[in-house]
Amino acid sequence: MNESTTPCSSDSTAPGLRACELRSVDKTYQQGGSMVQALSQVDLTIPDGAFVSVMGASGSGKSTLLHLMAGLTRPTRGSVIIDGDDLSQSSDIELTRFRRSRIGLVFQAFNLVPSLSAADNILLPLMASGKADNTEDRLRELAETLGIADRLDHRPDALSGGEQQRVAIARGLIADPAILLADEPTGNLDSKTGQSICQTLRTLCDTQGRTIVMVTHEPAVAIWSDLVIVLKDGQIIHQIATKDHPNPQSLAIEYQTTVDAERSTTQPQDDVTTSLT
Numbered sequence: 570m571n572e573s574t575t576p577c578s579s580d581s582t583a584p585g586l587r588a589c590e591l592r593s594v595d596k597t598y599q600q601g602g603s604m605v606q607a608l609s610q611v612d613l614t615i616p617d618g619a620f621v622s623v624m625g626a627s628g629s630g631k632s633t634l635l636h637l638m639a640g641l642t643r644p645t646r647g648s649v650i651i652d653g654d655d656l657s658q659s660s661d662i663e664l665t666r667f668r669r670s671r672i673g674l675v676f677q678a679f680n681l682v683p684s685l686s687a688a689d690n691i692l693l694p695l696m697a698s699g700k701a702d703n704t705e706d707r708l709r710e711l712a713e714t715l716g717i718a719d720r721l722d723h724r725p726d727a728l729s730g731g732e733q734q735r736v737a738i739a740r741g742l743i744a745d746p747a748i749l750l751a752d753e754p755t756g757n758l759d760s761k762t763g764q765s766i767c768q769t770l771r772t773l774c775d776t777q778g779r780t781i782v783m784v785t786h787e788p789a790v791a792i793w794s795d796l797v798i799v800l801k802d803g804q805i806i807h808q809i810a811t812k813d814h815p816n817p818q819s820l821a822i823e824y825q826t827t828v829d830a831e832r833s834t835t836q837p838q839d840d841v842t843t844s845l846t
């Protein structure tokens with residue numbers, strides 16, 4: 570199964586509006602004397618307001634896909650269009666400006682500044698672009714939505730892992746970005762805290778129409794999204810509508826069946842190891 574075009578769509582999204590479009594994207598890295606093809610001929614459209622997960626084995630290209638959407642790297646070939654801007658045509662300065670104003674980034678390791686309060690960490694992207702004036706209402710509103718209104722004066726080391734990730738999500742949203750990109754946002758959290766972060770992301774999508782793209786290895790995390798994109802060897806091999814799955818186990822079975830079917834076309838069944846990571 571190898572779908573050349575993958576139009577993600579979800580019942581909860583408005584038709585026609587596109588937050589993100591990748592057209593015939595290749596990404597090649599130079600590694601020593603050889604080239605590594607991290608992504609190959611990726612076509613993907615993510616509608617405004619969709620919550621999409623990206624799953625795949627280690628090295629399948631998930632982070633590369635996210636980094637391209639964030640403007641952290643450029644495609645070797647093809648176009649990456651975010652909120653109407655073609656990033657492959659942008660200069661370095663334009664890309665930096667784009668990242669600050671149009672992209673929210675959330676990482677597994679939170680990446681908060683230890684010496685700053687939660688409030689200042691959240692406001693950091695606005696400070697960097699000189700737009701931190703009159704942000705008190707926006708800061709309060711976001712902190713209340715994320716359940717950290719009473720933690721704003723604390724530094725990161727006085728916050729739990731879940732609270733730190735909520736601060737990181739608030740920082741990602743403070744500039745009202747076109748897309749929130751999350752790279753394994755629950756990877757450093759216990760499963761209960763991880764589930765509450767997933768629930769918060771779901772609520773942000775449902776109540777504020779946020780477009781979210783999240784890399785995860787966990788079916789129990791991916792089930793919160795609308796659609797799961799499955800990557801293998803730099804190609805999108807399948808998409809899974811989560812509404813077809815009553816629980817993470819059922820989603821895991823479709824994911825694994827897809828990956829195993831791809832494997833069986835390239836190697837004997839006896840060699841197949843079944844792992845979600």
Ligand SMILES: Nc1ncnc2c1ncn2[C@@H]1O[C@H](COP(=O)(O)OP(=O)(O)OP(=O)(O)O)[C@@H](O)[C@H]1O
Binds near residue numbers: 600625628630631
């Ligand atoms: N900066 C880089 N230089 C050279 N090769 C790279 C670079 N970044 C990624 N790669 C290679 O590109 C391929 C895809 O990597 P990528 O990090 O996107 O995969 P991934 O699915 O996110 O993996 P993981 O789940 O382990 O984080 C891998 O073969 C990786 O070694």
